[in-house]
Amino acid sequence: MALSKATRLKKLRTLAESEGFASVDDMLAASICDSVVPAICTAKGCDYTVEMEPDQDRGWCGACGRNSVVAAPVLAGII
Numbered sequence: 001m002a003l004s005k006a007t008r009l010k011k012l013r014t015l016a017e018s019e020g021f022a023s024v025d026d027m028l029a030a031s032i033c034d035s036v037v038p039a040i041c042t043a044k045g046c047d048y049t050v051e052m053e054p055d056q057d058r059g060w061c062g063a064c065g066r067n068s069v070v071a072a073p074v075l076a077g078i079i
């Protein structure tokens with residue numbers, strides 16, 4: 001995945017906010033045991049969020065139509 005660390009962090013923060021978590025760490029902790037986790041589109045200018053498998057790194061975006069949705073654990077580098 002060719003995303004910079006800054007972009008990953010920004011997307012993770014946006015995702016945590018839109019999912020109602022106080023912090024990225026809270027979101028990741030809550031996602032550890034789930035079969036689906038919060039995921040966000042990584043395309044520029046698109047912040048579409050959806051739930052996907054924890055190891056998803058190119059899920060389909062329902063907003064911009066690209067395979068650019070990445071799950072939170074992948075964005076955080078945990079998986």
Ligand SMILES: [Zn+2]
Nearest residue numbers: 041046061064
């Ligand atoms: Zn998108």
